[in-house]
Amino acid sequence: MHQLDVKLGSRSYPIYIGSQLLTRTELLRRHIPGQQVMVVSNDTVAPLYLDKLAPSLEAFDWHSVILPDGEEYKDMATWQIIFDALLEARFDRGCTLLALGGGVVGDMTGFAAACYQRGVNFIQIPTTLLAQVDSSVGGKTAINHPQGKNMIGAFYQPACVLADTAVLSTLDDRQLRAGLAEVIKYGLIRDSLFFDWLEDNLTDLLAGKEDTLAEAIQRSCQNKADIVAEDEHEHGIRALLNLGHTFGHAIETGMGYGQWLHGEAVAAGMVMAADLSQRLGWLTSDKVNRIERLMKAARLPVRPPQELSSRRFLKLMAIDKKVRAGKLTLVLLKDIGKGVIVNDVPAQLLTETLSANHHD
Amino acid sequence: MHQLDVKLGSRSYPIYIGSQLLTRTELLRRHIPGQQVMVVSNDTVAPLYLDKLAPSLEAFDWHSVILPDGEEYKDMATWQIIFDALLEARFDRGCTLLALGGGVVGDMTGFAAACYQRGVNFIQIPTTLLAQVDSSVGGKTAINHPQGKNMIGAFYQPACVLADTAVLSTLDDRQLRAGLAEVIKYGLIRDSLFFDWLEDNLTDLLAGKEDTLAEAIQRSCQNKADIVAEDEHEHGIRALLNLGHTFGHAIETGMGYGQWLHGEAVAAGMVMAADLSQRLGWLTSDKVNRIERLMKAARLPVRPPQELSSRRFLKLMAIDKKVRAGKLTLVLLKDIGKGVIVNDVPAQLLTETLSANHHD
Numbered sequence: 094m095h096q097l098d099v100k101l102g103s104r105s106y107p108i109y110i111g112s113q114l115l116t117r118t119e120l121l122r123r124h125i126p127g128q129q130v131m132v133v134s135n136d137t138v139a140p141l142y143l144d145k146l147a148p149s150l151e152a153f154d155w156h157s158v159i160l161p162d163g164e165e166y167k168d169m170a171t172w173q174i175i176f177d178a179l180l181e182a183r184f185d186r187g188c189t190l191l192a193l194g195g196g197v198v199g200d201m202t203g204f205a206a207a208c209y210q211r212g213v214n215f216i217q218i219p220t221t222l223l224a225q226v227d228s229s230v231g232g233k234t235a236i237n238h239p240q241g242k243n244m245i246g247a248f249y250q251p252a253c254v255l256a257d258t259a260v261l262s263t264l265d266d267r268q269l270r271a272g273l274a275e276v277i278k279y280g281l282i283r284d285s286l287f288f289d290w291l292e293d294n295l296t297d298l299l300a301g302k303e304d305t306l307a308e309a310i311q312r313s314c315q316n317k318a319d320i321v322a323e324d325e326h327e328h329g330i331r332a333l334l335n336l337g338h339t340f341g342h343a344i345e346t347g348m349g350y351g352q353w354l355h356g357e358a359v360a361a362g363m364v365m366a367a368d369l370s371q372r373l374g375w376l377t378s379d380k381v382n383r384i385e386r387l388m389k390a391a392r393l394p395v396r397p398p399q400e401l402s403s404r405r406f407l408k409l410m411a412i413d414k415k416v417r418a419g420k421l422t423l424v425l426l427k428d429i430g431k432g433v434i435v436n437d438v439p440a441q442l443l444t445e446t447l448s449a450n451h452h453d
Numbered sequence: 454m455h456q457l458d459v460k461l462g463s464r465s466y467p468i469y470i471g472s473q474l475l476t477r478t479e480l481l482r483r484h485i486p487g488q489q490v491m492v493v494s495n496d497t498v499a500p501l502y503l504d505k506l507a508p509s510l511e512a513f514d515w516h517s518v519i520l521p522d523g524e525e526y527k528d529m530a531t532w533q534i535i536f537d538a539l540l541e542a543r544f545d546r547g548c549t550l551l552a553l554g555g556g557v558v559g560d561m562t563g564f565a566a567a568c569y570q571r572g573v574n575f576i577q578i579p580t581t582l583l584a585q586v587d588s589s590v591g592g593k594t595a596i597n598h599p600q601g602k603n604m605i606g607a608f609y610q611p612a613c614v615l616a617d618t619a620v621l622s623t624l625d626d627r628q629l630r631a632g633l634a635e636v637i638k639y640g641l642i643r644d645s646l647f648f649d650w651l652e653d654n655l656t657d658l659l660a661g662k663e664d665t666l667a668e669a670i671q672r673s674c675q676n677k678a679d680i681v682a683e684d685e686h687e688h689g690i691r692a693l694l695n696l697g698h699t700f701g702h703a704i705e706t707g708m709g710y711g712q713w714l715h716g717e718a719v720a721a722g723m724v725m726a727a728d729l730s731q732r733l734g735w736l737t738s739d740k741v742n743r744i745e746r747l748m749k750a751a752r753l754p755v756r757p758p759q760e761l762s763s764r765r766f767l768k769l770m771a772i773d774k775k776v777r778a779g780k781l782t783l784v785l786l787k788d789i790g791k792g793v794i795v796n797d798v799p800a801q802l803l804t805e806t807l808s809a810n811h812h813d
Binding site: 169173176177180181183207208209210211212233235238240241244245246247248326411 | 529533536537540541543567568569570571572593595598600601604605606607608686771
């Protein structure tokens with residue numbers, strides 16, 4: 094088992110990475126101060142892993158609430174189900190929420206923990222690669238609004254993250270590949286050696302080799318933990334984590350939540366960011382090709398959906414959280430391993446990137 | 454104009470108290486960093502004061518959203534209207550929410566500000582006495598759940614509080630008296646000189662004399678600011694502010710939100726707390742009588758509603774946030790001006806207090 098620490102002063106917490114962590118009772122006990130535990134999961138994950146987790150919770154007064162699976166349920170109505178369950182169980186301020194699932198479950202549970210009785214303890218047990226390398230770490234929690242993704246939420250840190258590589262064996266192939274998009278992101282924004290490593294190890298990752306996955310998760314989480322420790326509330330450097338996300342959110346919102354997986358939309362978005370970086374004279378076409386090649390090898394989309402016109406795309410991007418006082422901020426690449434936050438993207442070049450992708 | 458500061462390090466903020474502050478443009482400008490302002494109000498307050506506030510906002514891109522008035526609308530469905538308005542206006546992270554109304558508007562707006570895009574700036578302009586002396590100060594924000602008051606919320610501090618005594622002139626008599634309940638509370642828990650002052654000045658307060666009201670507001674806010682500065686997240690001393698509230702919440706929930714005003718329920722709750730304190734041998738009957746006399750002079754209820762049986766009352770108290778691991782914590786009085794937090798209230802005495810109130 095590996096352990097990494099997210100260093101946030103009094104809110105610091107460990108990420109445990111390894112095989113079969115679900116059954117490691119002592120890890121959970123260490124981070125549950127009270128008696129009351131509410132496991133929040135969804136109807137895909139719960140049938141697979143709730144029984145496996147149950148023995149570790151035997152000593153507690155534990156309940157579970159099972160949400161419908163899917164990004165389209167990351168809404169206020171579904172979020173409310175968690176509070177109904179907590180009040181039904183008469184849980185008090187000393188309770189712990191335990192998120193068992195992918196990014197949607199983690200985001201909704203974390204946000205519920207942030208708000209229940211103005212804040213209770215919570216633990217992340219991410220069960221998708223994407224959640225293990227990204228959403229479970231760093232304390233961003235949220236739900237969607239019909240007019241925009243993650244518009245309602247909070248910064249709220251978990252007590253620990255437990256990334257069990259064994260659960261990835263039941264992850265379907267498309268979900269695994271979507272997770273790899275966020276893994277590749279860390280290579281692109283700040284770790285060119287990791288990018289090289291990914292080029293060399295992609296076959297093993299796609300084959301689900303547990304050791305290789307564990308290393309990818311660890312290197313991803315280390316990159317994320319470093320960034321979050323430096324800028325918890327995204328006043329600066331943390332925005333690098335949004336590489337591909339402004340484009341990606343536009344795709345997700347434009348297509349309707351749940352049509353494209355988050356990682357797929359981000360993959361296409363990162364290639365668009367690389368294209369725009371090339372137009373600014375920052376990336377050589379060789380490097381853009383390397384990025385595209387890795388995405389394609391991971392069988393991830395490298396172009397946005399044809400259904401979204403450039404005009405509609407621009408409009409969707411304008412509502413994203415990365416807009417401030419009408420100015421669009423994008424993360425672009427000076428090099429592989431060197432992301433930059435750009436506040437003054439030339440509108441003409443952006444339009445070119447958007448149009449280019451419709452004649453491919 | 455008086456100014457008090459709530460001292461919370463980087464989240465410190467001023468409370469301005471005085472007449473006609475609504476029209477003091479420079480106060481607002483000082484605390485609005487961006488261009489976008491969303492005024493959140495209700496259908497009672499907006500017709501009275503929105504036009505008066507408007508000139509101060511002329512320089513901003515400002516919108517308003519008007520909620521239905523009443524505690525029964527302090528729910529998730531109404532809360533969502535604020536987000537709809539923010540997204541409709543395409544407001545970004547740099548926006549400011551401005552709460553213009555009583556405690557319900559302030560709590561809902563503050564909680565929306567805490568969650569919109571994971572946190573935006575907000576300003577409190579409380580228009581009831583209760584909100585001016587209590588709910589607008591200290592950063593507790595929340596909405597109700599059908600099973601309990603303020604069950605979903607956040608600690609989130611405003612950028613400033615603007616308590617305009619002139620707006621109290623349109624406050625109906627019942628609301629003014631309900632606000633006085635929270636004013637009296639500060640005297641009871643930590644300021645016996647203030648309690649004496651209230652006995653002497655109640656007539657002027659009830660008559661709505663602006664100078665006397667300003668002094669009562671200032672002394673109340675100073676007491677609250679001192680407590681909040683010491684214990685922002687209610688791990689200890691802040692719980693003193695809950696004097697009468699566990700009883701009061703049971704009354705409010707039991708009768709249905711909106712039947713009893715919050716201050717009325719708290720008034721009855723404080724007398725019940727005094728009764729229980731007497732049973733513990735802490736308060737003399739003389740002092741209990743003084744407390745009851747002051748409440749009665751303010752024409753506030755001193756007994757819970759007859760409709761609530763002792764059994765139902767106990768059940769309602771068990772779901773309150775002040776319960777931890779099944780133990781009921783109550784704020785009681787060692788003396789006038791000396792509140793104490795009690796974790797081990799003898800069940801027998803509590804039952805006596807609840808029963809006594811049904812034979813009065």
